[in-house]
Amino acid sequence: MVLAAGPPTVADLERLLGKPPGSGVRVILYRHFRFRLLRGTFAGDRIRQARLAWVESGRAAGADA
Amino acid sequence: MPTPEETADLPDFDLELTASRIRLAYHGEFGLPDGTASPARLVVSPAKPLWLELGPGGRMHLGGTAELSLAGGPSFTADVLAAPPDYRLTVRAKGIRVPDTVSLTSLLPDVPVMPVSRGISLHEDTPADELLLAALRDAELVTCASASLKRLVAGEGEPGSGVAGASVEEEDPVSEKLGLFSFWRCVVMKRGYDHWAGMDQVPHRLMVEIERLLANPPTDFGGLVDRGGGLAFEFHARLVAELGGLAVQVPNHPSSPTGPTMPICCCGRWPMRATVRIGTRPRSSAASRP
Numbered sequence: 567m568v569l570a571a572g573p574p575t576v577a578d579l580e581r582l583l584g585k586p587p588g589s590g591v592r593v594i595l596y597r598h599f600r601f602r603l604l605r606g607t608f609a610g611d612r613i614r615q616a617r618l619a620w621v622e623s624g625r626a627a628g629a630d631a
Numbered sequence: 632m633p634t635p636e637e638t639a640d641l642p643d644f645d646l647e648l649t650a651s652r653i654r655l656a657y658h659g660e661f662g663l664p665d666g667t668a669s670p671a672r673l674v675v676s677p678a679k680p681l682w683l684e685l686g687p688g689g690r691m692h693l694g695g696t697a698e699l700s701l702a703g704g705p706s707f708t709a710d711v712l713a714a715p716p717d718y719r720l721t722v723r724a725k726g727i728r729v730p731d732t733v734s735l736t737s738l739l740p741d742v743p744v745m746p747v748s749r750g751i752s753l754h755e756d757t758p759a760d761e762l763l764l765a766a767l768r769d770a771e772l773v774t775c776a777s778a779s780l781k782r783l784v785a786g787e788g789e790p791g792s793g794v795a796g797a798s799v800e801e802e803d804p805v806s807e808k809l810g811l812f813s814f815w816r817c818v819v820m821k822r823g824y825d826h827w828a829g830m831d832q833v834p835h836r837l838m839v840e841i842e843r844l845l846a847n848p849p850t851d852f853g854g855l856v857d858r859g860g861g862l863a864f865e866f867h868a869r870l871v872a873e874l875g876g877l878a879v880q881v882p883n884h885p886s887s888p889t890g891p892t893m894p895i896c897c898c899g900r901w902p903m904r905a906t907v908r909i910g911t912r913p914r915s916s917a918a919s920r921p
Contacts, residue, residue, distance in 0.1 A: 577820060589673075595653060595685055596685060596687045596688070596689070596690075597659040597687075598685075598688070598689040599685050599689075604637065606646065609645075611647060611648050611649045612645045612646060612647045612648055613645065613646040613648065614643075614645050615642060615643075615644060615645070616638075616644060616646035617637060617638055617639075617640055617644075618637070618638045618646075618655065619634050619636045620637075623676065624693070
């Protein structure tokens with residue numbers, strides 16, 4: 567697998583995890599809110615130009631990854 | 632939460648992973664489930680997105696401005712506010728656009744003049760108790776309408792004076808426009824009393840329509856009433872639209888010594904704004920809020 571140089575992106579993660587391009591990476595914010603991270607570039611403590619989508623079933627409290 | 636699935640595509644948006652809260656932007660057009668077959672639609676401009684704020688412990692806050700469109704044509708500018716413990720949508724009666732085809736305004740006659748003479752025109756053989764009852768109705772109506780007239784037109788009197796349970800929210804642009812409909816509500820409620828000048832000018836079709844509106848719910852226009860598990864949002868929103876249209880289009884009556892006679896009201900409750908609670912039943916205090 568070849569990764570482009572530079573900050574990792576969500577697309578890079580998708581490839582690393584063997585996910586279809588554009589499918590996103592599931593994330594949980596504050597242990598409660600489930601999202602799919604669809605796009606963005608990891609840069610230190612932030613994700614630049616991030617775009618997320620709700621995961622309906624994850625809106626309940628206590629959801630895990 | 633009435634938001635699209637995906638967050639807005641903002642080129643400058645960074646998601647801070649260590650922040651104590653995260654703000655996500657949404658725009659687009661999406662439905663507002665209200666338990667009806669034709670729910671209202673919210674249209675959010677990319678220039679003014681809704682912001683959803685998430686925080687530890689499941690804390691959420693949604694705020695912003697949207698254009699609210701109802702089936703049939705009326706649309707509003709709406710303040711969207713969703714925050715714990717209640718999630719509400721506040722609709723401001725601003726920028727109201729009501730197509731003529733759905734407005735009651737064109738059906739309304741001129742506002743009748745408050746009767747100067749309170750004579751009771753019953754037949755001579757009317758029983759005494761009926762005469763007394765008619766006189767009491769007469770007095771109640773005139774007293775109440777007079778108090779409302781002073782309070783709303785001339786700015787006199789204490790809020791609620793002369794009207795049980797009434798209150799007027801100062802500087803609320805909506806409240807200033809609701810008197811006329813309240814007046815007609817009173818006319819309908821007291822339709823057995825026919826001494827009000829101009830009562831015979833009320834078209835039957837209008838009376839039927841107002842009665843239909845009033846019947847659902849019959850008394851509370853201030854808060855949203857949960858109707859069979861659904862939200863009676865459209866009813867309230869349309870009511871606000873009608874009221875806004877009425878206030879604009881009904882001219883002041885020239886015969887009033889204090890100015891316009893439009894805001895006469897003799898009813899105890901004053902609708903201020905339509906409020907939708909998403910996912911929760913209205914609390915009794917909020918539901919009775921005028």
